[in-house]
Amino acid sequence: MSLTMSSTTPLLEARDVHGGYGGMNILNGVNMALQTHEVGVIVGPNGAGKSTMLKAVFGLLNVTQGEILLNGQPIHNLPPNKLVERGMGFVPQEKNVFPSLTVKENLEMGTYLKPQNVKRMLEQVYAFFPPLVEKRHQPAGELSGGQRQMVAMGRALMAEPSLLLLDEPTAGLSPLYMNEIFDRVKQINAAGVGILMVEQNAKQALAIADKGFVLAAGQNRFTDTGAALLADPDVAKSFLGG
Amino acid sequence: MNELVFFINNVIIAGSVTGSIYAIGAIGVTLIFSIMRFAHFAHADMMTFGAFMVLLLTTLFPAAGASIGVPTALVMLPLAMLLTATLAVGIDKAFYKPLRVHGVKPIVLVIGSLGVTLMLQGLIRLFSGTGGQSLYVDDRKEIFRLALPFEGARAPIVITEPQLYLFVITLVAVVALHVFLNRSRLGKAMRAMSDNPELAQASGINTNTIVAVTWVIAGGLAAIAGTLLSLDVTFKPDLSFFLLLPIFAAAIVGGVGHPYGAIAGGFVVGFAETLAVFNWNVLLRPFRDSLPTWLELPSNLAFVGTEYKIVVPFFILVAILVWRPTGLFKGKVIQ
Numbered sequence: 001m002s003l004t005m006s007s008t009t010p011l012l013e014a015r016d017v018h019g020g021y022g023g024m025n026i027l028n029g030v031n032m033a034l035q036t037h038e039v040g041v042i043v044g045p046n047g048a049g050k051s052t053m054l055k056a057v058f059g060l061l062n063v064t065q066g067e068i069l070l071n072g073q074p075i076h077n078l079p080p081n082k083l084v085e086r087g088m089g090f091v092p093q094e095k096n097v098f099p100s101l102t103v104k105e106n107l108e109m110g111t112y113l114k115p116q117n118v119k120r121m122l123e124q125v126y127a128f129f130p131p132l133v134e135k136r137h138q139p140a141g142e143l144s145g146g147q148r149q150m151v152a153m154g155r156a157l158m159a160e161p162s163l164l165l166l167d168e169p170t171a172g173l174s175p176l177y178m179n180e181i182f183d184r185v186k187q188i189n190a191a192g193v194g195i196l197m198v199e200q201n202a203k204q205a206l207a208i209a210d211k212g213f214v215l216a217a218g219q220n221r222f223t224d225t226g227a228a229l230l231a232d233p234d235v236a237k238s239f240l241g242g
Numbered sequence: 243m244n245e246l247v248f249f250i251n252n253v254i255i256a257g258s259v260t261g262s263i264y265a266i267g268a269i270g271v272t273l274i275f276s277i278m279r280f281a282h283f284a285h286a287d288m289m290t291f292g293a294f295m296v297l298l299l300t301t302l303f304p305a306a307g308a309s310i311g312v313p314t315a316l317v318m319l320p321l322a323m324l325l326t327a328t329l330a331v332g333i334d335k336a337f338y339k340p341l342r343v344h345g346v347k348p349i350v351l352v353i354g355s356l357g358v359t360l361m362l363q364g365l366i367r368l369f370s371g372t373g374g375q376s377l378y379v380d381d382r383k384e385i386f387r388l389a390l391p392f393e394g395a396r397a398p399i400v401i402t403e404p405q406l407y408l409f410v411i412t413l414v415a416v417v418a419l420h421v422f423l424n425r426s427r428l429g430k431a432m433r434a435m436s437d438n439p440e441l442a443q444a445s446g447i448n449t450n451t452i453v454a455v456t457w458v459i460a461g462g463l464a465a466i467a468g469t470l471l472s473l474d475v476t477f478k479p480d481l482s483f484f485l486l487l488p489i490f491a492a493a494i495v496g497g498v499g500h501p502y503g504a505i506a507g508g509f510v511v512g513f514a515e516t517l518a519v520f521n522w523n524v525l526l527r528p529f530r531d532s533l534p535t536w537l538e539l540p541s542n543l544a545f546v547g548t549e550y551k552i553v554v555p556f557f558i559l560v561a562i563l564v565w566r567p568t569g570l571f572k573g574k575v576i577q
Contacts, residue, residue, distance in 0.1 A: 058444070084446035092444070098437040101430065108427075109434050113446040115427055155445065 009072040011036045011163055011194040012057065017076075018065035019056050026052045028218035029066065032196075034211060036162065039185065039195040041209035041226060043202040043239060049218040050198040051093065054165050057196065058090045059083050070163065085113060089161030093168040093198075096152035099141025103132055106140045106151050110158025117160070125154040128184070146177035153181075157188065164188060166197035170204075182208055202240050206230050214239055247390060247397045248524050257509075257516040259405055259474060262412040265508025266467040267485060268492035269419065269501050270460040276436035276499035277456040278342070280351035284333070285464060286489065287362035289482035291329060292465025293472040294366050295322035297377055304379045315377040316407060319469050323462040330461030331454055333358055339453075359483070367479045374476040377469070404473035415466055416505060419459070423501065428455055436499060488515070488555035495562050497569030506570055511555050518545040518554045 010033040020026040026049045034040040042050045055061045056076070057068055063076040070086060080090070089110075098106050107125055111118050126133045129150040135143060140151050149169055156164055166185070170178040178201065186208050189195045199205035206212050209226030214235060222235050229235045267289060274282045299318035300306075307314030337358055341351055384403035423429040428451075435442040435452045443449055468482050475481070492511045496503025523543035526533070546553060562569065 060440075080444050081446045081448055084444070090444045092441065095438055095441060098434045098441065100437050101433055105430050105434075108430060109442070109445045109447065112427070112431060159446065 010034055010069075011038075011071060012040075012196065013069040013072075014053075014057065014066070015069075016066035017053070017056055017063055017068060019061050019063040020052070021061070025064070026218050027056060029220075030056075030213075030215065030218065031220055031223070032211075032213055034163075034194055034196055036192065036194045037189070038210035039189050039208055039226075040197070040211040040213065041202075041205045042196070042198045042213045042215060043205060044215035044221070045239065048215040050215055051167050052218075053215065054090075054167050054196065054198050058088065058165055081113075084159060084161075087160075087162035088165065089156035089159055089163070090165045091149075091152045091156050091167065091169060093171055097140040097143075097148050097155070100139055102137050103140055103143070103151055104136040107132075107154050107158050110155040113159065117158075121158045121160065125157055128157070128187075129154055146173050146180070149173065149177070149181060150184075153184065153188075157193075161193060163194040163196065166195065168198050168200055170199065170201055178204065203230065244397045245524050245528060247399055249520075251397075251400055253513070253516050253520050255399075255401055255405065257513040259408060259512075260515060261509035261512025262408055263467050263471050263474075263485070263508075264488050264492045264512050265505045266412060266415060266463050266470075267482075267489035268496065268504035268508045269416075270463045270467075271489055271493045272496070272499055272501055272504040273432075273456055274460050275493070277432065277453060278338070278351070280348040280355070281490065282460075283352060283355040283486065284358040284362060285460070286482040286484075286486040287359045287366070288326060288330060288461060288464040289468030289471070289485070290366055290479060291362055291468070292322050292326040292461075293377070293468035293477050293482070294370055294479075295325045295465065296469045296472070297370070297375060297379075297477050300377060300379045313378060313403070313407075313473070315379075315469065315473055319466065322469060323465040326465035327458040327461035330457040330464070334453065334457050363479065363483065370477070370479050372479060374478045376476050377472050402474070404470065408470045408474065411466060411470060415463065419463075419501060422459075428452075432456065484552070487552060487559070488512075491555035491559040491562075495558060495569055497571035500569065500571040503569055503571035510570070511558055514558055515551055515554045519548045519551055520544060 012032065012034045014030055014032040017027050017030045018025055030049070030053050032040065042053060044050050052061060056063055059075070059078050059080045059082070067074050068076040070088065075083060075086065098109065101109070104122070107122060108118055111121055131147060132150055132154060135147065140148060143151065153166070153169070169181050169185070173181065182204060185195055185197065197205065206226040206229050212222070212224060212226045212229040213220060214222040214229065222229055222232065224232070267285065271282060271285050274280070274285070296315050296318045299321060300314045304314055307317045310317070337354055338351055341354055386401050386403070386406070387398035388401070389398045423433055431442065431447045432452055432455065434445070435447060435449060439449065471481060471485070488511050492507035493504050494507070495510050496505065496507030521542055521544050523541060526543070
């Protein structure tokens with residue numbers, strides 16, 4: 001019994017999550033479940049609470065009601081550094097690198113808690129993002145937007161997370177880089193890392209999503225597979241611009 | 243030739259001495275700002291505290307240095323650094339941390355540090371008295387006179403023993419800090435937290451550890467600066483307090499939050515001070531005969547009198563805030 005229980009325990013589960021900043025609720029009951037082999041995508045209009053939900057998962061927001069579970073363990077209101085220890089990685093949308101640190105130093109910060117892994121993980125991340133190799137001694141603040149996003153994702157991957165949270169990884173990138181980043185996300189997921197990301201480019205994101213969560217006013221409006229959401233005329237009409 | 247020696251003694255050596263002390267003080271101020279984002283006004287009195295610890299220890303064990311041939315005060319310096327670092331961590335725990343936890347604005351921490359400065363000054367005065375005391379309790383201050391191998395150079399270059407130690411210790415401290423910040427895991431984490439505290443936390447860096455390490459380094463450096471200053475002149479309970487303005491000017495000139503900027507800023511302010519009070523008449527004296535006769539040089543050609551030296555860092559501070567608020571190196575702008 002316990003064996004079957006554990007095999008169906010989702011990597012991440014959110015049940016009726018409420019929360020916000022300074023007494024003002026932005027989330028009014030969000031539900032989510034995600035397995036390790038899945039890519040989950042949160043989409044929705046501006047102000048729907050997409051990024052807020054991601055921050056709630058990463059302990060950056062006070063959850064006032066409901067619960068968030070990682071591998072069946074409650075994690076809401078744990079500080080971010082504890083969540084990193086438990087295998088969560090977070091890539092913020094803005095300010096996602098240390099600008100005065102070199103690319104290599106940025107990546108090293110990802111293994112801050114497990115310094116014995118630095119060498120092995122650096123090789124893996126360089127192999128995964130080859131453009132970073134020749135930039136490794138350059139301050140990350142001097143890189144282009146797409147390269148910075150690589151550094152930011154690389155830093156999070158250095159900790160070998162089991163769940164990676166990405167906040168609008170393609171915001172402000174050219175279409176070329178956008179496709180590159182989506183490809184990388186799929187590859188990371190194929191390597192056994194669960195992905196939960198917030199995206200403005202809803203159509204492309206849902207196309208690679210196993211699970212899609214359409215939020216509006218801090219609640220789930222639609223929850224289904226990415227393909228089903230894309231095919232749903234209601235979703236298309238209200239959230240994907242026809 | 244003697245004029246040149248006069249210039250070396252009164253500008254090059256004096257400026258380097260002042261600059262080194264300002265630089266070490268400013269590094270501490272800038273590190274604290276880059277990690278905790280507030281201007282720590284109690285820094286000067288942490289310097290005084292460090293020097294006072296040296297004075298106490300030296301008075302207790304006056305003969306400790308004689309056996310290895312260095313002034314006792316220098317033997318006691320590492321211990322005083324440790325004590326000052328402990329004090330700094332303790333002050334943070336008792337006064338600044340409760341404020342930080344409440345998420346107060348930086349200005350509240352600044353005012354808090356003013357309170358700490360008054361408290362420290364009072365405490366030190368209570369135990370040390372208000373007069374000046376030499377840190378050379380049982381030793382003699384050596385003075386080296388280097389005669390120049392030129393004809394007509396009668397005056398020697400004068401450098402004192404504490405000044406030599408000051409240059410060496412400043413160099414060692416700066417190199418050690420550079421290695422720490424760029425090579426060690428903790429040092430890199432400190433720079434990371436200075437860059438982006440949220441992301442540092444999201445990387446699993448324990449920000450409380452970094453804050454404590456920052457206080458240890460700032461306290462240690464403050465003890466060095468205060469001790470070297472008191473060795474060069476004498477220990478007085480208000481000696482370092484008057485350095486607060488030039489030290490902050492140095493940190494801001496260099497670019498706040500930028501340790502290398504603080505070093506540069508320290509020397510800029512130090513040399514600006516010594517150049518401003520230097521009597522330029524001395525350098526013009528050899529050319530007196532070739533100057534037109536209607537030009538009568540006043541006997542003192544300094545920009546400002548020695549007693550008004552403090553206006554120099556003040557002027558630099560205002561000028562840099564008006565024309566280049568980010569400092570020489572691109573630092574953070576204090577809001």
